[in-house]
Amino acid sequence: MPIDIPIYSLPTENRQVILARRPEGIPQATDFRISSAPLSPLLPGKMRIRNIYLSVDPAQRGWASAEANYSAPVAVGDPMRALAVGVVVESNDPDFHVGEYLYGWFGWQDYATVGAAQIILRATHDVPLTAFGGLLGINGVTAYLALTELGRPIAGDTLLVSTAGGSVGSFVGQLGRYFGCRTIGLTGGDGKVARCVARYGYDVAINYKSAELPQAISKVAPTGINIYFDNTGGAILDTVLRQMAVRGRIVQCGTASVGIWTPPPQGPRNEREILTRRLVWSGFVIFDHVAEYEAAASALAQLYKSGTLTYDVDVADSMESAPGAIASLYAGENAGKRLIYVG
């Protein structure tokens, strides 16, 4: 049953960040444009959401790309696919009510017109609303599920995380510590090294830009890496893979260090290392884990409220920052999960 809200309170225009052309490699500000579109009356079964926080994620590079991927590419001319936190302002779905806060596939725009399938999570759990941009968003839940299911941490394991202070890595490090691992973070910059240790509890953090990485890793992990949680791929992966302990696990969660994959860039062959070290190298994409999402989010919320986990957000305050936000993320310019406040 539609909820009766006076029609004059509802929006008729919707500002959107449109994918203006197909990016080559990492999407740049010039690949997008901001424009307004009229909002049509709400159809049965749908709801309208006023976005509050837009999420900026490394995975958006892949969504905007025409390369074979785990999801269909965003069409040129469409609003950019994105996660967001918003509030229901109109609903033709009896399961969702006006005033309810939700997290889901709401896109880079002021208003999302969605069905239940676009909702990931109700923004409850007694945590701040920004937590849904990261901790209880796909970043935190990815960290939790990928680490526990593919990394399989055992107390005493040495866990190494690339982009250790990033939107996923910062949770991987904290969770690894919670599971009894020795945690080593790789990050780019001395300020980030300090933050990884101070904020996310890494036992050691290494600035991969200034260190001789093979030596730096073997110095702090002389018996090898049991779990490598990789968000970068590329040269860092090449180095760490050759320092894995026997029966180590590599979790491939991102490939942020490589900008263009077509044609595939070359690197050292890894099959002999996989064989002789008996590694398990697995890819993780959160969209395979919809059924586990709610339970993981609940666990993360508990760990946050008990003081075990913390999170950082880096909030931009207008939609105008969205077009350049992905490139800024890949340049490592954010200090915490990048959100854009449009509320």
Add this chain to the structure above:
Amino acid sequence: MPIDIPIYSLPTENRQVILARRPEGIPQATDFRISSAPLSPLLPGKMRIRNIYLSVDPAQRGWASAEANYSAPVAVGDPMRALAVGVVVESNDPDFHVGEYLYGWFGWQDYATVGAAQIILRATHDVPLTAFGGLLGINGVTAYLALTELGRPIAGDTLLVSTAGGSVGSFVGQLGRYFGCRTIGLTGGDGKVARCVARYGYDVAINYKSAELPQAISKVAPTGINIYFDNTGGAILDTVLRQMAVRGRIVQCGTASVGIWTPPPQGPRNEREILTRRLVWSGFVIFDHVAEYEAAASALAQLYKSGTLTYDVDVADSMESAPGAIASLYAGENAGKRLIYVG
């Protein structure tokens, strides 16, 4: 309690295939020499074994190499490390009796002086003695354990095997079929293609040397490969990896197509494929699975006796063929598991 055998019946000389120098890449005949060494009196707790069938295995390349590996390299001047089937001719270990047939780490030599730790399996199970050179040897047990534990076949899966008619691959294909998979074999040569289908029951076999491999695979596996059991690495792996189905499993069991790994040769980067296809790529080395060996061998013996599995051996009849046997194996010159009869 030592078993009393008249000393005059026992050998005093032992012909051995000695690793004469450190091979570069695949060991060649000139890397070995055959010489005789005196046999010392048997020490307490040891036994002496008359070898009957010496095994020739691709893994011997790695054992003879000084590269980092899963086992210590064979020392130059030592007899070549090898599996063999033999009979106990003298025993100072009350658990093993003269006349008993055993399979284990007996080396390329006429007589092995070993302790219980070098025994892999008692050659019982009511099968021909040659079965311990392959079916119930590390080849068959590797096929069984690697396929079931890492490949995790589900009826209806498409299973692709490289070196499909080889000493491991021939069992992988037959076992895959037994588990309800559609089986595709890659092999080098039209004769081997025919044998893969006729002898090992592959649904399709492809001559990778003459086919346009990407097209040939996509034609017979349009929905992708669920399990890739890889014995070759290299260019074949590059192709198959890009035709894996989502959530496919790659079992790295050998890397026979690449001769030299130091420095590592280059190939296309795979981390993006692992991520977006959510692959699991695992290395298998049989020596991690000692505890499971006996049960796997029993299962294989049952499948052989029920007619589900067959095996082929290609027996050379003198120790003089041993020095060139590994290179011959890598050249694909054998038709069945290569054994050397020295009984």
